[in-house]
Amino acid sequence: MTGRPSTGTMVISAVVALLVLLPAFGSDFFIDFVMTRTMMLGLAASTIVFLSAYGGMVSLAQWLIFGVSGFMIGNAVAEAGHGLKLGWNPWVAVIFALGIATAVAFVLGALSARTIGIYYLMLTLTYAVIGFLFFGQVTTFSGFGGVTGLDPPGFFLDHPKRLYYAGVVLSVIAYVTFRAVARTSFGIALQGIRDDPVRMSSLGFNVPMHRMLAFTLAGFVAAIAGVLNVWWNGQIDPTSISIGPTLDLLIIAVIGGIAHLEGAWLGAFVFVAANNYLRDLPLVDNIGITEARFNTVIGALVLLIMVLSPDGLMGIIEKVRAAGRRVLGGPTGPTTAAPEPRLRRTSS
């Protein structure tokens, strides 16, 4: 309502500026293995947050859509090995992969549009399991060995920083888009459906259609993240979309705070950083194989964050900000202390 940007906007702008400048002083390892992955996983997790925070749908199928997109890239560009081996231009493959993955999201979204709550979670988990088994067993598209030897387009080949910047740019676009969508007729209606679908029907809205379209939009964004992932990894196999990684994405969203879009990237950063730096801690070291070690660390981390704040790290940040406001005597009130998607509209 006023011309002055809010504190939240300024903090986010500062974080984006930091992300842009980061390659100037961060190590190559940090940029490539921590930050690029943070951007990809954050982008994918933001689709869970979008559906949950604005639509009231907790989806476990986002990682599947992410994977479908990756497998389609693999099938389209690979010239040897498993899959269709179409050997297409990598940019054509991107259009193909985004198209197929979005179409899959459309169909799955339509199938689950009348389901809510725990049943929605279970149904989308079912999709994830079906997808994992499909790519594992249908050797036409992959088989358990996966599709390997996939090069990104020449622009990104051997330029890990360019891939990082692609992650940053796409993340910012997705973040701004999700926030903007939430203020359109469609987005406000979606939030109405989150709060009371029965009333929305009686007001004249087609509730399943809204749910399906929101899921399709989220699927498109998850598919973009899937493309980045395959460019970064150079390969994709069905194990990477099994239940474990599927749940990891939900864990990322929950660590960050599933009611806040920003939380997706924050959660992804903590997750990836823990994965890279915390597995060599002295005590955890004794647990043997790396994967079990990592799961122990991340499990303890999730437990700690959930005990401190059910709303994840963003919830902790909100609490600190509210406490700061109380101490400094700044403006307080029920509307400003509300979680992010419930914030009052600042423009009208």
Place this chain on the structure above:
Amino acid sequence: MTIDPPSDPLLRLRSVTVAFGGLVALAGVDLDVVQGERLAVLGPNGAGKTTLFNAVAGDIRPTGGTVEIRGVDCTLLPSRRRPTLGLARTYQKTRLFAGLSVEDNLYLAQCGKEGSHFKLWRHGREAFWRERARVAAGRVWLSDQFDVLVGDLSHGQQRQLEVGMAVVTQPDVMMLDEPASGLSRGERERLTELLTDLAAEETLLLIEHDMDVALKVAERVVVMADGEVVASGTPDEIRGDPLVQEIYLGRQR
């Protein structure tokens, strides 16, 4: 008791029956409502008043009979098709969007009726709807809470907004399910004023336990008991009807 069928009813119910398994909630209700009529539906708890509303608004599908709005048979039409036919209803138990502001709640009510559900850009009617939301908020005394999240409103304020959700769309038929419940005495008086001030062509169906509100606003009263219409008449007739007194106050020993 039968009701004289007025000419060209806006709303026509013919032997509408709703059964939940073996429980018959509505046992063949006939009702005609003409344009501009103010009708109050009275009856004790469990009489089937809300079920009648649900059947008319499409929230439940009748097991038998027909519901016509402007001569269109919409018995099997889903609830989301009703607002475009000019129907708006409120709920006895508040059904609002707690995570959205008062403004956005009122905005959505208009959006639902007039389309543009999937717009991803600002459109011409947006400003008009926002302005109408502001006016409607004023009519239900929520001007000061226009930007407040509905979840942060008091119970009484939420009841006011519940009425506002119907008022804002300027429907042809407004169905209010116990709008005065949860309101203070002063707010009830203001609600009565609001309802008596409605435009003459607006049709009102009202379920209300508060006789002061119901009998002041209504021109015609229908009394229900056990899923049937047992009495009908002007407020004065109903006040004196021994059957109604028996239903409401119990049999004299």
